Amino acid sequence: MVDQMVAATDPVGNAKSPDSVLASPSARRMQVIDAAAHVFSRFGYHGAGMRAIAEMLGIKVASLYTYFRSKDEALEVVCRAGLEQPMTSLRLACEQETRFEERVHRFLAAHHKLIVQKSDYVSVYMNERRYLTPEATVRINAAAREMRCNFDRLFDDARAEGKMDTAIPSRMARLMLIGVLRNITQFFLEGPVADIDKLVWQSGEHFVRGLAPRPDA
Amino acid sequence: MVDQMVAATDPVGNAKSPDSVLASPSARRMQVIDAAAHVFSRFGYHGAGMRAIAEMLGIKVASLYTYFRSKDEALEVVCRAGLEQPMTSLRLACEQETRFEERVHRFLAAHHKLIVQKSDYVSVYMNERRYLTPEATVRINAAAREMRCNFDRLFDDARAEGKMDTAIPSRMARLMLIGVLRNITQFFLEGPVADIDKLVWQSGEHFVRGLAPRPDA
Amino acid sequence: MVDQMVAATDPVGNAKSPDSVLASPSARRMQVIDAAAHVFSRFGYHGAGMRAIAEMLGIKVASLYTYFRSKDEALEVVCRAGLEQPMTSLRLACEQETRFEERVHRFLAAHHKLIVQKSDYVSVYMNERRYLTPEATVRINAAAREMRCNFDRLFDDARAEGKMDTAIPSRMARLMLIGVLRNITQFFLEGPVADIDKLVWQSGEHFVRGLAPRPDA
Amino acid sequence: MVDQMVAATDPVGNAKSPDSVLASPSARRMQVIDAAAHVFSRFGYHGAGMRAIAEMLGIKVASLYTYFRSKDEALEVVCRAGLEQPMTSLRLACEQETRFEERVHRFLAAHHKLIVQKSDYVSVYMNERRYLTPEATVRINAAAREMRCNFDRLFDDARAEGKMDTAIPSRMARLMLIGVLRNITQFFLEGPVADIDKLVWQSGEHFVRGLAPRPDA
DNA sequence: TATGAATGAGGGTTCATTCAT
DNA sequence: GATGAATGAACCCTCATTCAT
Numbered sequence A, B, C, D: 001m002v003d004q005m006v007a008a009t010d011p012v013g014n015a016k017s018p019d020s021v022l023a024s025p026s027a028r029r030m031q032v033i034d035a036a037a038h039v040f041s042r043f044g045y046h047g048a049g050m051r052a053i054a055e056m057l058g059i060k061v062a063s064l065y066t067y068f069r070s071k072d073e074a075l076e077v078v079c080r081a082g083l084e085q086p087m088t089s090l091r092l093a094c095e096q097e098t099r100f101e102e103r104v105h106r107f108l109a110a111h112h113k114l115i116v117q118k119s120d121y122v123s124v125y126m127n128e129r130r131y132l133t134p135e136a137t138v139r140i141n142a143a144a145r146e147m148r149c150n151f152d153r154l155f156d157d158a159r160a161e162g163k164m165d166t167a168i169p170s171r172m173a174r175l176m177l178i179g180v181l182r183n184i185t186q187f188f189l190e191g192p193v194a195d196i197d198k199l200v201w202q203s204g205e206h207f208v209r210g211l212a213p214r215p216d217a
Numbered sequence E: 001t002a003t004g005a006a007t008g009a010g011g012g013t014t015c016a017t018t019c020a021t
Numbered sequence F: 001g002a003t004g005a006a007t008g009a010a011c012c013c014t015c016a017t018t019c020a021t
Helices: A029-045 A050-057 A073-093 A098-130 A134-160 A169-190 A198-213 B027-043 B050-057 B069-093 B098-131 B134-160 B168-188 B195-211 C027-043 C049-057 C072-094 C098-130 C134-160 C171-191 C196-211 D027-043 D050-059 D071-095 D100-131 D134-160 D170-190 D195-209
Strands: none
Touching: A029 A050, A029 D071, A050 B134, A073 A134, A073 B050, A073 B069, A098 A134, A098 A169, A134 A169, A134 C171, A169 A198, A169 B195, A169 D100, A198 B134, A198 B168, A198 D170, B027 B050, B027 B098, B027 B195, B050 C098, B069 B134, B098 B134, B098 B168, B098 B195, B134 B168, B168 B195, B168 C049, B195 D071, C027 C049, C027 C072, C027 D134, C072 C098, C072 C134, C098 C134, C098 C196, C134 C171, C171 C196, C171 D195, C196 D100, D027 D050, D027 D100, D050 D100, D071 D100, D100 D134, D100 D170, D100 D195, D134 D170, D170 D195
C-alpha cells in the first residue's frame, strides 16, 4: 500500500567510530527514522500506525522496537531532526557577511532546498510536534530557543544597515519570517507547486520590502 | 477530563418556527458541533476520540450519533463552517468601496475577530481538513474555489489603484495573503499572544507594503 | 436500501368487532408483522435490525414498540404464523377422503402455494426458530406436536391402503416428508426456480414411490 | 461461558517441514478455525461474537486476528472447508466401480460419517453461507460447480444401468439428493437422533427406489 | 536482528430498548 | 400512534507494546 521507500544512504559519511552507534546512528537506523518521518508526515502522528512504518521498510511491527523504544520516541527523534536542519541553514546564512536582503534570500533558498530533500522532517516538526510528550517538548524547546537568538541577530544587523523600520520589534519580524517559512513549506507540501522557486524568491522580496523603513519617514 | 464547555447560545435567535428544526439545526445540535470543533482542534482529528466530545457535552458516546452519522461527517461539518465563516468575512470586506489597504486591514481584523470567537473551527479547517474523506474534500473544495475568486477581485482592484507591483501575479499575492492569515491564526492558537492586535495590524501593513510597486521603477 | 413493501391489505376482512384487536390484530399490525417476517427472512434474525423493519414501513424504530414488546416477541409471532399455516394445509389435505398419493400431492401443492404467498413466514419458521427464547420454544413446540399427529394418521392410512412398506416406521416417513418440504422450500427461497411446479410434483411422486412396498416382497 | 473445546489433533501429521507453515496451516490455526466453525454453527454467523470464539480457545479477542483478518474471512474459511469435505466424499464414492445403489449408499454413509466428525463445518456451510461477502460467494460457488459435475456423472451412470426413470432429469435428481443430504444433516444437528444409521440407510433406499423406472412402463 | 503470538486498552459504531413529549 | 433523544451493552476491529524464540 505504502510505496516502497528509497533507501537513504547515510548522509553523515562512513568514517565512524564503532562506539558512536547511538550518537551517529547506523545507516539502517536512519532508514527507519526516515520511514517514520514519511509516515508521520503523510498521515499525521495519530493517524499513522506502526504498521505503516513497518510495511514501508518491509519488516514486521515488532522489529521496529529494535530501533526506538516507543512511538513517542520516534516522534521526538524526527522532530529534533526537523528542527536542527533549518537551524543549521539559518546559522550558515547568518554567518555570511553580506547584505540583509541577501541573507534572507539565502536563508529562504536554503530552507527551500531543505524541504525538497527533507520535507517529511520539516512537515512533522511543524505539524506534529504538538503531540510530543511534555518532557520531549521541554527538550525540543530548549533547542528552539537557540534558533530565536540567531533570528534576533539577523534583525539587529538589518536595523544597523537601515533596512528595517525601527517601529517593528524583532519579535514581530521573527514571527512574520517564520510565517513566510511556514507558508512556503505548506504550499510545497500540499501539492507540488510548479513555480515554487519564484514563490520563494518573491516571498523573500515581499518580506524584505515590507520590513523596509517608509521612504517618507 | 475535558473542561466543561461554555454553552453556545443559539445564534439564530429564539423566535423559531418549530418546523424549521431541520433546516436551521437545533440549538442542541449546534452545541454538539461546537464540542466536536473544540476537541478536534485541541487533539487533532485522529488524536480526538468520540469519548472526549461526549464527555464535554456530558452525554454518552452513543448519543452523539443522534447528531451526526460518523466522526467523518462531524469533521466535514466543522470544516465547512470553518471555511464559510472566513469566506463571509472576505466577501464583506471586499464589498466595501474603500482603498485597498483598508480592505486588507478590514479583512484581517475581521479574521482576527473570527478566530477569537471561532478559533476551533478555523483551526480545524486549517490543520485537519486533510483528513476529510475524498468525497468530502471534493465538496469542500468546490466552496473554496469561490473564495479564490473574491481574492482575485481584491488584487485586480489593487492593481487598478496602483497599489500593487504589476510583476506580482494575483495567485502569488493570494498565496502570501493566505500565509499571513495562517500565520496570525497559528500564533493565536499556539498560545494567547498578548499584543495580537498589533501583530494583526503590522502583518497587514507589512503585506501591503511588500506588495507596493517599487518607488524607483 | 430496503425496497419499499407492498402494503398488505387485511386478509381477514374488515367485519371485526372493536374489542378483538389483540386476537385478530388490526390491519396495521399485520403490515408490521409482515415487515418483520420479510426482514427476518432476508437477513436472518440476528442479522436483521429493528431499523430495517422500521424503514420498510416508513416509520421510526421507536414506533415499532407500539406493535410488539420486543424483537424476541416479533420472532415468536412470525414463527407461530409460519407454523400454523402449513398445519392448516396438512389438516385440510388429510381430511379429504382420497388415495394416499393424492393426499401427499395435495399437501405438497398446498405447501407450495403457501410458500409462494407467505414464503417469509415459512422461511423464518424453518431457519430462525432456533433463536427463539426457551419459553417461546416450549410454546411453539406444543403446537408442533399437533402437526406430528396429523402426519402419523396420514401414514397409518397409507399402510392400511397397502401403499407403504411396513418396514418403514411412521417416524422415518415423517422425517423424510418433512425433508421434502424443506427441500422444496429451500430451492424456492434460494432463487426462483423456473419449473418449481414440476419439482414439487416430482418430489411427491418420488416420495410416494420410495415408500411403496417392494413388488418382489 | 462456552464449554472448553476438544483440541483437534493435527490432521496432516507431525512430520512437517518448518517452512510449510503457511501452505498447510499450523495446528494452532486449525484449532482456531475449528472453534470458529463450532461457534458459527451453534449461534449462527450474526448471533456469534468473536468473544465466544476467543473464550472457547481461552485467548483474548484481539489474538484471534493473528489467525484471520476479519470475521468475514473466518466464515469464508469455514465454509470452504464445509464444502470441500463433502466434495471429497462424493468424488471418492463416484470413483468406485460399483452399482448405482451402492454408490448412493456409500456417499450418504460417507457424508454421515463426515457430519458426525465435522458437523460444524457442514452446518455452517449449509446455513450460514448466505452471509458470505459477495466476493467470497463467487469464490465458493466456483468450487461448488465442480460438485455438480460429479453428481451429473453419477446419474448418467445410473441411467445407463437402467436404475433411473428416464423421465427424471439429472438436475431434478440432484436437487432431491441434496435434499436428502440436507435432511440427514438437519436431523443430526437438531438433536442426536438415536437410530441415525437407519435413517441414513433408509433415506438412501428411499431415494434409490423413488428414482427407479416404473415396472409397468 | 527479526518475528509470531499474545494482550490490554481503546477505537468508532450499531444495537435493542425506554421515555417524555 | 408516533417520535427525538438518550443510553448501556455489545459489536468488530486496530492500537502500541511485550516477550520468548
